[in-house]
Amino acid sequence: MDEAREQPEVTSLEQTDANRENREKPENISLEKTAEAVQGQISAQAEELIAEGEQILSTVPKVAPEEKREFLEIQKEITDLKEDTQSEITKNLESGKKTPENFSRAAKILRNALKRLEKTAEEGYVFSYDPIMEKTSQGKEIKVDSLSWGSDDGIMTESKWRVVCVATDPTDGKVVGLRLSDIRKDGMTKDEKKGFVDKLKITGEILTRWRGEGIAPALDKAFLKVATQYVNYYKQELVGEFQFNWSVENANLKRLNEKKEQGLSGPELEELEVEQKRWQAVYGEGGKMGFEKVGEYDYSRIVEPQMEEGKSYDLQPVDLEKFKKIEAALEECAEKNN
Amino acid sequence: MNQSEQKQKIKNIYNSFLVKLNALKKRQFAFLKSLLEKKQQADLEDIRKNFH
Numbered sequence: 001m002d003e004a005r006e007q008p009e010v011t012s013l014e015q016t017d018a019n020r021e022n023r024e025k026p027e028n029i030s031l032e033k034t035a036e037a038v039q040g041q042i043s044a045q046a047e048e049l050i051a052e053g054e055q056i057l058s059t060v061p062k063v064a065p066e067e068k069r070e071f072l073e074i075q076k077e078i079t080d081l082k083e084d085t086q087s088e089i090t091k092n093l094e095s096g097k098k099t100p101e102n103f104s105r106a107a108k109i110l111r112n113a114l115k116r117l118e119k120t121a122e123e124g125y126v127f128s129y130d131p132i133m134e135k136t137s138q139g140k141e142i143k144v145d146s147l148s149w150g151s152d153d154g155i156m157t158e159s160k161w162r163v164v165c166v167a168t169d170p171t172d173g174k175v176v177g178l179r180l181s182d183i184r185k186d187g188m189t190k191d192e193k194k195g196f197v198d199k200l201k202i203t204g205e206i207l208t209r210w211r212g213e214g215i216a217p218a219l220d221k222a223f224l225k226v227a228t229q230y231v232n233y234y235k236q237e238l239v240g241e242f243q244f245n246w247s248v249e250n251a252n253l254k255r256l257n258e259k260k261e262q263g264l265s266g267p268e269l270e271e272l273e274v275e276q277k278r279w280q281a282v283y284g285e286g287g288k289m290g291f292e293k294v295g296e297y298d299y300s301r302i303v304e305p306q307m308e309e310g311k312s313y314d315l316q317p318v319d320l321e322k323f324k325k326i327e328a329a330l331e332e333c334a335e336k337n338n
Numbered sequence: 339m340n341q342s343e344q345k346q347k348i349k350n351i352y353n354s355f356l357v358k359l360n361a362l363k364k365r366q367f368a369f370l371k372s373l374l375e376k377k378q379q380a381d382l383e384d385i386r387k388n389f390h
Contacts, residue, residue: 031341031348045359053366060373067373074366081362085355092347312374 035093039086046082050061050075056291060253103207104333106178110164111330114323117149121323128230128318132222133170137214142167142176144222145326147318148230151182160184163204165226166326175333177208177219183230186245194241200234202227202246202303209333211275217282220289227303232313235305247294252279254297 057063057071073080120126132144162184167177181204191197206223208215227246234242256272282317283299291299307313 031344035348038348042352042355045356049359049363050365053370054368056370057373060370061372061377071366071369071373074362074369077365078362080357081355081358088351089348092344092351235352320380 011142011333031093035089039089042082042085042089046078050078052265053078097210099209099333100207100211103178103209106180106205106207107175107330107333110166110178110180111327112145114244114327114330121318121320124317126318126323127315128322129226129316132225134167134218134222136218140213141170142215142218142222142251143170144168144219144226146222147227147323148315161230163202163223163226163230165219165223166329167215167222168329173329175209175329177215179206179219179223180204181223181227183227183244189243191241191243197241197243200242200244202244206311212278215289220282224289228306229313231303231305232307233315235307236313245300246291246303247298248283248291249301250279250283250299252276272295 010325053071057068063071084238114121117126123303126147126149128145128147132146134142136142144165144167146165148161151160151162161184162183163183165177165178165179165181166175167179168174169176172331181202183200183202186201189197189199206216206219208219224246227244231242231244232245252272256269256276259269259272280287283291285291285293285299289301291301294300299338
Protein backbone atom coordinates (compact mmCIF):
# COMPACT_ATOMS: atom_id res chain seq x y z
CA MET A 1 0.00 0.00 0.00
CA ASP A 2 2.75 2.45 0.92
CA GLU A 3 4.36 1.66 -2.37
CA ALA A 4 1.18 2.70 -4.13
CA ARG A 5 1.00 5.95 -2.16
CA GLU A 6 4.51 6.82 -3.21
CA GLN A 7 3.69 6.65 -6.89
CA PRO A 8 4.65 9.80 -8.78
CA GLU A 9 2.00 12.41 -9.34
CA VAL A 10 0.15 12.29 -12.65
CA THR A 11 2.30 13.76 -15.40
CA SER A 12 1.62 17.36 -16.27
CA LEU A 13 0.94 18.51 -19.80
CA GLU A 14 4.09 20.61 -19.83
CA GLN A 15 6.20 17.53 -19.19
CA THR A 16 4.43 15.56 -21.90
CA ASP A 17 4.92 18.41 -24.33
CA ALA A 18 8.59 18.55 -23.46
CA ASN A 19 8.94 14.85 -24.28
CA ARG A 20 7.41 15.45 -27.65
CA GLU A 21 9.37 18.55 -28.41
CA ASN A 22 11.95 16.82 -30.55
CA ARG A 23 9.35 15.20 -32.75
CA GLU A 24 6.78 17.96 -33.31
CA LYS A 25 6.91 21.69 -32.79
CA PRO A 26 3.83 22.61 -30.70
CA GLU A 27 2.96 25.55 -32.95
CA ASN A 28 2.63 23.13 -35.87
CA ILE A 29 0.14 20.88 -34.10
CA SER A 30 -3.43 21.80 -34.91
CA LEU A 31 -5.79 22.78 -32.15
CA GLU A 32 -7.99 19.78 -32.88
CA LYS A 33 -5.03 17.43 -32.58
CA THR A 34 -3.95 19.02 -29.30
CA ALA A 35 -7.46 18.65 -27.91
CA GLU A 36 -7.66 15.04 -29.12
CA ALA A 37 -4.31 14.18 -27.53
CA VAL A 38 -5.24 15.81 -24.23
CA GLN A 39 -8.61 14.06 -24.17
CA GLY A 40 -6.83 10.75 -24.80
CA GLN A 41 -4.43 11.45 -21.94
CA ILE A 42 -7.31 12.33 -19.61
CA SER A 43 -9.05 9.09 -20.48
CA ALA A 44 -5.91 6.98 -19.98
CA GLN A 45 -5.04 8.57 -16.62
CA ALA A 46 -8.56 8.29 -15.21
CA GLU A 47 -8.91 4.69 -16.35
CA GLU A 48 -5.52 3.79 -14.93
CA LEU A 49 -6.55 5.14 -11.53
CA ILE A 50 -9.84 3.21 -11.67
CA ALA A 51 -7.98 -0.01 -12.57
CA GLU A 52 -5.44 0.50 -9.77
CA GLY A 53 -8.22 0.97 -7.23
CA GLU A 54 -10.02 -2.16 -8.42
CA GLN A 55 -6.81 -4.16 -8.31
CA ILE A 56 -6.08 -3.14 -4.71
CA LEU A 57 -9.68 -3.71 -3.62
CA SER A 58 -9.53 -7.26 -5.03
CA THR A 59 -6.79 -8.04 -2.45
CA VAL A 60 -8.98 -6.89 0.48
CA PRO A 61 -10.81 -9.84 2.10
CA LYS A 62 -14.50 -9.80 3.06
CA VAL A 63 -15.52 -6.37 1.70
CA ALA A 64 -18.91 -5.39 3.13
CA PRO A 65 -21.59 -4.01 0.74
CA GLU A 66 -21.45 -0.52 2.29
CA GLU A 67 -17.65 -0.48 1.94
CA LYS A 68 -17.97 -1.52 -1.70
CA ARG A 69 -20.56 1.23 -2.20
CA GLU A 70 -18.24 3.87 -0.79
CA PHE A 71 -15.44 2.64 -3.04
CA LEU A 72 -17.71 2.77 -6.11
CA GLU A 73 -18.69 6.33 -5.25
CA ILE A 74 -15.04 7.39 -5.47
CA GLN A 75 -14.66 5.56 -8.76
CA LYS A 76 -17.78 7.27 -10.12
CA GLU A 77 -16.30 10.64 -9.20
CA ILE A 78 -13.20 9.73 -11.22
CA THR A 79 -15.36 8.79 -14.23
CA ASP A 80 -17.42 11.98 -13.88
CA LEU A 81 -14.27 14.08 -13.67
CA LYS A 82 -12.94 12.43 -16.84
CA GLU A 83 -16.17 12.99 -18.78
CA ASP A 84 -16.75 16.54 -17.54
CA THR A 85 -13.21 17.59 -18.42
CA GLN A 86 -13.40 16.03 -21.87
CA SER A 87 -16.68 17.76 -22.55
CA GLU A 88 -15.25 21.08 -21.32
CA ILE A 89 -12.43 20.71 -23.85
CA THR A 90 -14.89 19.94 -26.65
CA LYS A 91 -16.97 22.99 -25.73
CA ASN A 92 -13.87 25.17 -25.65
CA LEU A 93 -12.94 23.90 -29.10
CA GLU A 94 -16.37 24.65 -30.51
CA SER A 95 -16.72 28.07 -28.92
CA GLY A 96 -13.43 29.14 -30.46
CA LYS A 97 -14.47 28.30 -33.98
CA LYS A 98 -15.25 31.40 -35.95
CA THR A 99 -18.34 31.41 -38.09
CA PRO A 100 -17.16 32.03 -41.68
CA GLU A 101 -18.18 35.41 -42.99
CA ASN A 102 -19.78 34.05 -46.18
CA PHE A 103 -21.93 31.73 -44.07
CA SER A 104 -23.12 34.54 -41.79
CA ARG A 105 -23.80 36.71 -44.81
CA ALA A 106 -25.86 33.99 -46.51
CA ALA A 107 -27.78 33.38 -43.28
CA LYS A 108 -28.53 37.09 -43.05
CA ILE A 109 -29.72 37.27 -46.68
CA LEU A 110 -31.94 34.24 -46.17
CA ARG A 111 -33.32 35.61 -42.90
CA ASN A 112 -34.21 38.88 -44.66
CA ALA A 113 -35.81 36.97 -47.53
CA LEU A 114 -37.91 34.96 -45.07
CA LYS A 115 -38.98 38.14 -43.28
CA ARG A 116 -40.30 39.47 -46.59
CA LEU A 117 -42.04 36.14 -47.21
CA GLU A 118 -43.94 36.03 -43.89
CA LYS A 119 -47.20 37.18 -45.50
CA THR A 120 -46.76 34.73 -48.39
CA ALA A 121 -46.21 31.96 -45.84
CA GLU A 122 -49.37 32.98 -43.98
CA GLU A 123 -51.26 32.78 -47.27
CA GLY A 124 -49.96 29.25 -47.79
CA TYR A 125 -47.60 29.81 -50.70
CA VAL A 126 -44.39 28.79 -48.96
CA PHE A 127 -43.98 25.05 -48.89
CA SER A 128 -42.06 22.57 -46.81
CA TYR A 129 -41.66 18.83 -46.56
CA ASP A 130 -41.05 16.91 -43.35
CA PRO A 131 -37.57 17.42 -41.87
CA ILE A 132 -34.89 14.92 -42.86
CA MET A 133 -32.33 13.54 -40.42
CA GLU A 134 -28.89 12.76 -41.83
CA LYS A 135 -25.57 11.73 -40.33
CA THR A 136 -22.28 13.38 -41.22
CA SER A 137 -19.21 11.28 -42.01
CA GLN A 138 -18.12 12.05 -38.42
CA GLY A 139 -21.28 10.46 -37.05
CA LYS A 140 -22.97 13.73 -36.02
CA GLU A 141 -26.65 14.04 -36.70
CA ILE A 142 -28.08 17.01 -38.58
CA LYS A 143 -31.72 17.97 -39.06
CA VAL A 144 -32.56 19.37 -42.46
CA ASP A 145 -35.64 21.55 -42.94
CA SER A 146 -36.70 22.63 -46.40
CA LEU A 147 -38.60 25.66 -47.61
CA SER A 148 -39.67 26.50 -51.15
CA TRP A 149 -41.55 29.23 -52.91
CA GLY A 150 -42.09 30.56 -56.40
CA SER A 151 -40.00 33.56 -57.37
CA ASP A 152 -39.75 35.62 -60.50
CA ASP A 153 -37.06 38.09 -59.39
CA GLY A 154 -39.31 40.78 -60.86
CA ILE A 155 -39.21 39.25 -64.34
CA MET A 156 -42.35 37.22 -64.95
CA THR A 157 -40.85 35.18 -67.78
CA GLU A 158 -37.97 34.10 -65.55
CA SER A 159 -40.05 32.32 -62.91
CA LYS A 160 -38.33 29.71 -60.81
CA TRP A 161 -38.64 27.73 -57.61
CA ARG A 162 -36.47 28.70 -54.72
CA VAL A 163 -35.60 25.64 -52.67
CA VAL A 164 -33.77 26.26 -49.44
CA CYS A 165 -32.46 23.66 -47.02
CA VAL A 166 -31.46 24.67 -43.51
CA ALA A 167 -29.40 22.15 -41.56
CA THR A 168 -29.34 22.45 -37.79
CA ASP A 169 -27.58 20.63 -35.00
CA PRO A 170 -30.48 18.90 -33.19
CA THR A 171 -28.68 19.15 -29.85
CA ASP A 172 -28.69 22.97 -29.73
CA GLY A 173 -30.79 24.07 -32.72
CA LYS A 174 -27.91 26.06 -34.24
CA VAL A 175 -27.71 26.31 -38.03
CA VAL A 176 -24.70 24.38 -39.35
CA GLY A 177 -25.38 24.40 -43.08
CA LEU A 178 -27.39 26.09 -45.80
CA ARG A 179 -28.27 25.05 -49.31
CA LEU A 180 -29.73 27.84 -51.38
CA SER A 181 -31.03 26.50 -54.67
CA ASP A 182 -33.21 27.33 -57.64
CA ILE A 183 -35.13 25.12 -60.02
CA ARG A 184 -35.68 26.83 -63.36
CA LYS A 185 -36.66 25.96 -66.91
CA ASP A 186 -33.75 25.10 -69.16
CA GLY A 187 -35.22 24.52 -72.62
CA MET A 188 -36.31 21.27 -74.18
CA THR A 189 -34.70 18.11 -75.37
CA LYS A 190 -35.92 15.28 -77.58
CA ASP A 191 -35.80 11.80 -76.19
CA GLU A 192 -36.23 8.77 -78.47
CA LYS A 193 -38.64 7.09 -76.09
CA LYS A 194 -40.33 10.03 -74.35
CA GLY A 195 -40.49 12.53 -77.20
CA PHE A 196 -40.14 16.17 -76.19
CA VAL A 197 -38.91 16.60 -72.66
CA ASP A 198 -38.95 19.83 -70.65
CA LYS A 199 -35.58 20.33 -69.01
CA LEU A 200 -35.24 21.92 -65.59
CA LYS A 201 -31.96 22.93 -64.05
CA ILE A 202 -31.26 22.78 -60.33
CA THR A 203 -28.48 25.15 -59.37
CA GLY A 204 -27.35 26.80 -56.18
CA GLU A 205 -24.73 26.80 -53.53
CA ILE A 206 -23.96 25.13 -50.25
CA LEU A 207 -22.44 26.87 -47.24
CA THR A 208 -21.37 25.27 -44.00
CA ARG A 209 -20.55 26.73 -40.63
CA TRP A 210 -17.57 24.44 -40.03
CA ARG A 211 -15.20 23.06 -42.64
CA GLY A 212 -14.01 19.47 -42.88
CA GLU A 213 -16.76 18.02 -40.68
CA GLY A 214 -18.72 16.30 -43.44
CA ILE A 215 -21.72 18.64 -43.15
CA ALA A 216 -21.92 19.45 -46.88
CA PRO A 217 -22.27 15.84 -48.14
CA ALA A 218 -24.86 15.08 -45.45
CA LEU A 219 -26.80 18.23 -46.30
CA ASP A 220 -26.68 17.43 -50.01
CA LYS A 221 -27.92 13.89 -49.35
CA ALA A 222 -30.93 15.49 -47.69
CA PHE A 223 -31.22 18.04 -50.51
CA LEU A 224 -31.37 15.20 -53.04
CA LYS A 225 -34.31 13.73 -51.11
CA VAL A 226 -36.04 17.13 -51.07
CA ALA A 227 -35.38 17.65 -54.80
CA THR A 228 -36.75 14.16 -55.50
CA GLN A 229 -39.99 15.17 -53.75
CA TYR A 230 -40.34 18.10 -56.18
CA VAL A 231 -39.59 15.82 -59.13
CA ASN A 232 -42.30 13.49 -57.84
CA TYR A 233 -44.68 16.44 -57.51
CA TYR A 234 -44.11 17.46 -61.15
CA LYS A 235 -44.69 13.87 -62.28
CA GLN A 236 -47.88 13.64 -60.22
CA GLU A 237 -49.37 17.02 -61.14
CA LEU A 238 -48.19 18.05 -64.58
CA VAL A 239 -48.75 16.60 -68.01
CA GLY A 240 -45.69 15.92 -70.12
CA GLU A 241 -42.16 14.70 -69.55
CA PHE A 242 -39.60 16.46 -67.39
CA GLN A 243 -35.92 16.04 -66.80
CA PHE A 244 -34.36 17.59 -63.71
CA ASN A 245 -30.62 18.19 -63.99
CA TRP A 246 -28.83 19.03 -60.79
CA SER A 247 -25.70 21.04 -61.61
CA VAL A 248 -22.79 21.81 -59.36
CA GLU A 249 -19.69 23.85 -59.99
CA ASN A 250 -16.29 22.87 -58.69
CA ALA A 251 -15.49 26.33 -57.33
CA ASN A 252 -12.75 24.93 -55.12
CA LEU A 253 -10.81 23.62 -58.15
CA LYS A 254 -11.24 27.01 -59.81
CA ARG A 255 -9.74 28.69 -56.74
CA LEU A 256 -6.99 26.08 -56.54
CA ASN A 257 -5.96 26.62 -60.17
CA GLU A 258 -6.03 30.40 -59.73
CA LYS A 259 -3.80 30.14 -56.64
CA LYS A 260 -1.39 27.84 -58.48
CA GLU A 261 -1.19 30.35 -61.32
CA GLN A 262 -0.40 33.05 -58.79
CA GLY A 263 2.47 30.86 -57.60
CA LEU A 264 0.95 30.09 -54.20
CA SER A 265 2.47 27.19 -52.26
CA GLY A 266 2.62 25.93 -48.69
CA PRO A 267 -0.16 25.17 -46.18
CA GLU A 268 -2.83 27.32 -47.86
CA LEU A 269 -2.41 25.48 -51.16
CA GLU A 270 -2.22 22.12 -49.38
CA GLU A 271 -5.49 22.89 -47.62
CA LEU A 272 -7.18 23.60 -50.96
CA GLU A 273 -5.75 20.36 -52.37
CA VAL A 274 -7.09 18.33 -49.45
CA GLU A 275 -10.45 20.04 -49.88
CA GLN A 276 -10.35 19.23 -53.59
CA LYS A 277 -9.81 15.53 -52.89
CA ARG A 278 -12.80 15.57 -50.54
CA TRP A 279 -14.88 17.38 -53.17
CA GLN A 280 -13.97 14.87 -55.89
CA ALA A 281 -14.83 11.91 -53.64
CA VAL A 282 -18.34 13.27 -53.19
CA TYR A 283 -19.26 15.25 -56.33
CA GLY A 284 -16.60 14.19 -58.84
CA GLU A 285 -16.95 11.47 -61.43
CA GLY A 286 -17.47 8.13 -59.73
CA GLY A 287 -18.07 10.04 -56.48
CA LYS A 288 -20.70 9.26 -53.87
CA MET A 289 -23.37 11.59 -55.27
CA GLY A 290 -23.40 10.19 -58.83
CA PHE A 291 -22.41 13.33 -60.76
CA GLU A 292 -20.84 13.34 -64.22
CA LYS A 293 -18.39 15.89 -65.56
CA VAL A 294 -20.03 18.11 -68.17
CA GLY A 295 -17.62 21.03 -68.36
CA GLU A 296 -14.22 22.15 -67.11
CA TYR A 297 -15.63 22.91 -63.67
CA ASP A 298 -19.21 21.71 -64.12
CA TYR A 299 -20.77 18.46 -63.00
CA SER A 300 -24.35 17.30 -63.42
CA ARG A 301 -26.71 14.48 -62.55
CA ILE A 302 -30.33 13.71 -63.34
CA VAL A 303 -32.71 13.60 -60.38
CA GLU A 304 -35.14 10.81 -61.15
CA PRO A 305 -38.65 10.52 -59.69
CA GLN A 306 -39.05 7.92 -56.98
CA MET A 307 -42.73 7.46 -56.41
CA GLU A 308 -44.47 5.04 -54.12
CA GLU A 309 -47.86 3.83 -55.19
CA GLY A 310 -50.76 5.52 -53.41
CA LYS A 311 -48.54 8.20 -51.85
CA SER A 312 -49.34 11.86 -52.39
CA TYR A 313 -46.60 14.27 -53.39
CA ASP A 314 -48.69 17.42 -52.99
CA LEU A 315 -46.81 20.49 -51.88
CA GLN A 316 -47.36 21.11 -48.17
CA PRO A 317 -47.78 24.73 -46.99
CA VAL A 318 -45.25 25.41 -44.25
CA ASP A 319 -46.42 25.43 -40.67
CA LEU A 320 -46.00 29.02 -39.48
CA GLU A 321 -44.43 27.97 -36.19
CA LYS A 322 -41.76 26.05 -38.12
CA PHE A 323 -41.23 29.02 -40.45
CA LYS A 324 -40.63 31.34 -37.47
CA LYS A 325 -38.33 28.80 -35.83
CA ILE A 326 -36.15 28.67 -38.95
CA GLU A 327 -36.08 32.49 -39.03
CA ALA A 328 -34.97 32.60 -35.37
CA ALA A 329 -32.22 30.01 -35.96
CA LEU A 330 -30.92 32.06 -38.89
CA GLU A 331 -30.99 35.16 -36.71
CA GLU A 332 -28.46 33.57 -34.34
CA CYS A 333 -25.85 32.82 -37.02
CA ALA A 334 -26.49 36.02 -38.98
CA GLU A 335 -25.60 37.97 -35.83
CA LYS A 336 -22.29 36.14 -35.32
CA ASN A 337 -20.11 38.38 -37.45
CA ASN A 338 -22.13 41.58 -37.19
CA MET B 339 -9.73 33.82 -29.15
CA ASN B 340 -6.76 32.77 -31.32
CA GLN B 341 -5.29 29.26 -31.57
CA SER B 342 -2.51 29.74 -29.03
CA GLU B 343 -4.95 31.23 -26.51
CA GLN B 344 -7.22 28.25 -27.03
CA LYS B 345 -4.34 25.82 -26.62
CA GLN B 346 -3.45 27.61 -23.39
CA LYS B 347 -7.06 27.27 -22.24
CA ILE B 348 -6.98 23.53 -22.97
CA LYS B 349 -3.73 23.31 -20.98
CA ASN B 350 -5.39 25.09 -18.06
CA ILE B 351 -8.40 22.75 -18.19
CA TYR B 352 -6.02 19.79 -18.23
CA ASN B 353 -3.94 21.06 -15.33
CA SER B 354 -7.07 21.63 -13.28
CA PHE B 355 -8.10 18.05 -14.13
CA LEU B 356 -4.74 16.81 -12.82
CA VAL B 357 -5.22 18.62 -9.52
CA LYS B 358 -8.68 17.09 -9.06
CA LEU B 359 -7.51 13.65 -10.21
CA ASN B 360 -4.63 13.71 -7.73
CA ALA B 361 -7.06 14.60 -4.95
CA LEU B 362 -9.25 11.64 -5.93
CA LYS B 363 -6.18 9.42 -6.14
CA LYS B 364 -5.23 10.34 -2.57
CA ARG B 365 -8.81 9.82 -1.40
CA GLN B 366 -9.03 6.40 -3.06
CA PHE B 367 -5.74 5.21 -1.57
CA ALA B 368 -6.60 6.60 1.87
CA PHE B 369 -9.91 4.74 1.74
CA LEU B 370 -8.31 1.49 0.58
CA LYS B 371 -5.53 1.82 3.17
CA SER B 372 -7.96 2.29 6.06
CA LEU B 373 -10.09 -0.56 4.73
CA LEU B 374 -7.08 -2.87 4.63
CA GLU B 375 -5.96 -1.80 8.11
CA LYS B 376 -9.49 -2.38 9.44
CA LYS B 377 -9.44 -5.90 7.99
CA GLN B 378 -5.97 -6.60 9.38
CA GLN B 379 -7.11 -5.35 12.79
CA ALA B 380 -10.20 -7.62 12.61
CA ASP B 381 -7.99 -10.58 11.69
CA LEU B 382 -5.68 -9.84 14.62
CA GLU B 383 -8.62 -9.71 17.00
CA ASP B 384 -9.91 -13.03 15.62
CA ILE B 385 -6.50 -14.60 16.21
CA ARG B 386 -6.36 -13.15 19.75
CA LYS B 387 -9.87 -14.46 20.56
CA ASN B 388 -9.00 -17.92 19.23
CA PHE B 389 -5.70 -17.88 21.16
CA HIS B 390 -7.50 -17.22 24.46
